[in-house]
Amino acid sequence: MRLFELMDPSESDYSNTVELYDALPKYVWSITEEEVRKNRVLTRSFKSRGVVYQVKIKPAVVERKKGGESESVMLYPGSREEMVEEVLRKLAVNGNLGLAADGNNHTIGVYFTVNQLRKELARTNHTYSASEVLEALDVMSSSLLEVSQGKGSDRDAYRGNFLSSLAVRRREAYLEDGTAKCFATFHPLVQHAIRTQQFRMYDYSTSMNIRSDLGRYFFKRMSHYWAQASLDNPYQFKLVPFLESSPRGLSPRMKDNMRAIRLALTALAEEDVILPNWNETMIKNPQDRRQTVDVAYEVFPTESFRKKVMRANKKQSVVTGRAALNDVRSAIAHQPGSSNSGSSLDNGTDNVFDDLENVAAN
Structure with missing residues (x-):
């Protein structure tokens, strides 16, 4: 378990990505009220290393104060929860990793304080109040993530909360004292990856600096899977399957999808991850050459990113x-x-x- 930690001072800008879990389209960056009313459980398809998975996300129901009274609201884990989860994992690799007894077994988690979370979030230009951080923790410990493979009687499925368990003081008490210790256990897939060394070091600081949600998703996938990054070995992908497997999803209009990809890649270029001159090859409809049905991309690493991959x-x-x-x-x-x-x-x-x-x- 200690192999997951990064205690060398020279590794202070790094954290770990986790096999499969970090590639899942598990966050909800935007959703309309109509979509929520239609189906509160979001279902997404995802393919990785030739394996097709189905991902289901069930929202959390949390309480908010309004006009002196409490009201229940339904929230999906989004960009805020993504940032909080990244910081929790960063605290874990920095020496706060811990075990909690669970019957005859032990679960893997992280010790933290709300003040620690807020301080690290603010340091990386993601500022949230104590109340917002507590709500994010509430969302992650209540939202359900189900990942399945196969169909019918051959279907295997696994379900768990984003944070399997969470030990915090009462909300009111913690708003008064943010220094008390808390403990959260990671999702079972994250725990499994830690136990079996299915993780990989990546540049956490750069990831937190990327303001594009899709750009950050790109960066973590590149960091985990593009292990032989070089000018002779570009990162190759196609627009349609990539966006379909991402938290953003695929828009009806191709030009909107192309714009989203270009903005994400531009964000990576601005952070010195990729060169700004990537290749785009339009794939046309054979029956109507005026219609673009997909786009193939080739992306090239900067020397800085290549060294970090090495x-x-x-x-x-x-x-x-x-x-x-x-x-x-x-x-x-x-x-x-x-x-x-x-x-x-x-x-x-x-x-x-x-x-x-x-x-x-x-």
């Missing part, structure tokens, strides 16, 4: 080596003659449902 690769090699050593020690101490697969690294897929029973058990 550093992340080196860090991953260290984690791999230490995890293997820990497995050998465990095998000698507890299971002589057998292998321990509990700390295996990514085998080229992110099909966590192969390990579903292990996730539930742990």
Whole structure:
């Protein structure tokens, strides 16, 4: 578990991305009241490493004060919750990672204070009041995220809160004293990734500086999957499947989709992640060449981003080596003659449902 931490002072600008969980289109950046009335549980399709998943997001019902009285409102986890979750994970890698007893098992989480969250959010230019941070924590601990694979009798599904459990003082007390310790356990998929070393170091500071939601989503995917970034190995994607699998979704008009991609890529170029001269290839409708049905992109890394990717690769090699050593020690101490697969690294897929029973058990 300690392999997840980044305690070297030279790694102060970094955190970890998590396999599958961070790529899921789990946040809701915008939604109309009509969409909410039509279906309160949002369903999205997502494809990663050749595996197709279905993602369902059930909103939280939280209480707000209005005119001296409480009213219940329905909220989906959005950009605010995304930022708070990023800071919670940053605190975890900086030494606040902890375990909580859960029957015969232990769950992985993070110790924090509301003041810590607010201070780090403000440092990265995301300023929220104590009440807003508490509401974000409430939303994350109440919203449900279900990820499934397959259909019918072959369908595997796993459901959990964005924060599986949350221990805080009463809201009124915490608004008076923001220094009291809290503890939140991560989503089961995040805990599973930490236990099995399915995470990768990335530039947290740059991510928090990106003002475009879609640009930030791009950046985390590039940081996690573009491990061989170079001018000879560009990041390639197509507009339609990418947006369909993102929290933004696909707009009816192609020009709106193209504009969203260009703004996101421009935001990355401004943060010295990619070069500003990416390639766009229009894919036309064979029956009507005037109609663009998709766009293929090639994006090239800056030298700065390439060096950070190389550093992340080196860090991953260290984690791999230490995890293997820990497995050998465990095998000698507890299971002589057998292998321990509990700390295996990514085998080229992110099909966590192969390990579903292990996730539930742990």
